[in-house]
Amino acid sequence: MERLPRLTIPVIIGIVVLIIIIAKSSVTIKSGxxxxxxxxxxxGVVTNKPPLGEGFHLIAPWNRVFIYEARQQELSDKMQVLSSNGLEIKLDASAWYQPVYSDVAKLHQEKGENYLQRVIMPAIRSAARSVVGRYTPEQLYSSKRDAIQDEIFEETKKILDKQYIQLNEVLVRDVTLPPTIKDAIERKLRQEQESLEYEFRLEKATKEAERQRIEAEGKARANSILSASITDNILKEKGIQATVELSKSENSKVIVIGSGKDGLPLILGNN
Structure with missing residues (x-):
C-alpha cells in the first residue's frame, strides 16, 4: 500500500510527458x-520532399510545420498612378492568386509567410504604374479598360512566375479620373456623338434625294420612250377598239353617224 503512491506519481508524470510528446509530434492540416x-x-526547411498535404501527420517533436493556404485568394488594392500626360489616376484593382503547391517550401524559405506584402503587392503596383503610364485619360476612361487589365495581368504574371506564386486573374474594378478631366472628356464624347448623329441624318437625306432623282430620271426616260412610240395610226386603232368594246355594253345605246375628228367614229346617245 505504501508503494502505490510512489509508483503512481512517476506513472502520472510519464503519461503527462507522453501526452506532451504526442501533441508536439502531431499536426493536422485543414482542407485547402x-x-x-x-x-x-x-x-531547416525541407525543400527536397513534397509538402505535407491535408490530414493528420506525425513529426519529430523538435520539428515545426508552417501552414499555408493553398486555395485561390484575393488581393484588393487601390492605387494612385500617373497617365501618359502626368495626370493622377486612381485605380481600384483585384488580383486572384495562390502559392504554387509543389514550391511552397521554397516560397517559405525565400519569401516568408508575409509574401503578400513582400512580393505580390509591389509586383501588381509596379505593373499598374507601367501600364497606365502608356495611356491618356481619354483612353483609360473609354475604350482601354479591358486592355490595361490584360496588360497588368501579363506584366504581374511575369514577375510572380519567378517567385513561386501563381497569378490567376487581375480585375480592374474602377478607374477614377480628376473631376475636371472627367467632365471635359464627357463633354467631348457628347459632342462627338452629336456630330456622328448629324452626319448620319445628313447622309440619310443625301441618299433619299439621290433616290428621288434616280426615280424621276427613270420616269422621264419611260415617258420619253412611250411618247416616241405612239403614232396617229396607233391612236386611231386604240380608239376603234374602245368604240367596239363600248358598243357591246348592254347598258349603252350607241348611234354612230359620220366620223369625228381624226377619222374616229362619233358616239351619241350613250346612257
Missing part, C-alpha cells in the same frame, strides 16, 4: 492548406 516542414536539427 499545405504544410512546410522545418527540421530543427536537420537542414
Amino acid at each position: 492548406h499545405v504544410g512546410v516542414l522545418y527540421e530543427t536539427f536537420g537542414k
Whole structure:
C-alpha cells in the first residue's frame, strides 16, 4: 500500500510527458492548406520532399510545420498612378492568386509567410504604374479598360512566375479620373456623338434625294420612250377598239353617224 503512491506519481508524470510528446509530434492540416516542414536539427526547411498535404501527420517533436493556404485568394488594392500626360489616376484593382503547391517550401524559405506584402503587392503596383503610364485619360476612361487589365495581368504574371506564386486573374474594378478631366472628356464624347448623329441624318437625306432623282430620271426616260412610240395610226386603232368594246355594253345605246375628228367614229346617245 505504501508503494502505490510512489509508483503512481512517476506513472502520472510519464503519461503527462507522453501526452506532451504526442501533441508536439502531431499536426493536422485543414482542407485547402499545405504544410512546410522545418527540421530543427536537420537542414531547416525541407525543400527536397513534397509538402505535407491535408490530414493528420506525425513529426519529430523538435520539428515545426508552417501552414499555408493553398486555395485561390484575393488581393484588393487601390492605387494612385500617373497617365501618359502626368495626370493622377486612381485605380481600384483585384488580383486572384495562390502559392504554387509543389514550391511552397521554397516560397517559405525565400519569401516568408508575409509574401503578400513582400512580393505580390509591389509586383501588381509596379505593373499598374507601367501600364497606365502608356495611356491618356481619354483612353483609360473609354475604350482601354479591358486592355490595361490584360496588360497588368501579363506584366504581374511575369514577375510572380519567378517567385513561386501563381497569378490567376487581375480585375480592374474602377478607374477614377480628376473631376475636371472627367467632365471635359464627357463633354467631348457628347459632342462627338452629336456630330456622328448629324452626319448620319445628313447622309440619310443625301441618299433619299439621290433616290428621288434616280426615280424621276427613270420616269422621264419611260415617258420619253412611250411618247416616241405612239403614232396617229396607233391612236386611231386604240380608239376603234374602245368604240367596239363600248358598243357591246348592254347598258349603252350607241348611234354612230359620220366620223369625228381624226377619222374616229362619233358616239351619241350613250346612257
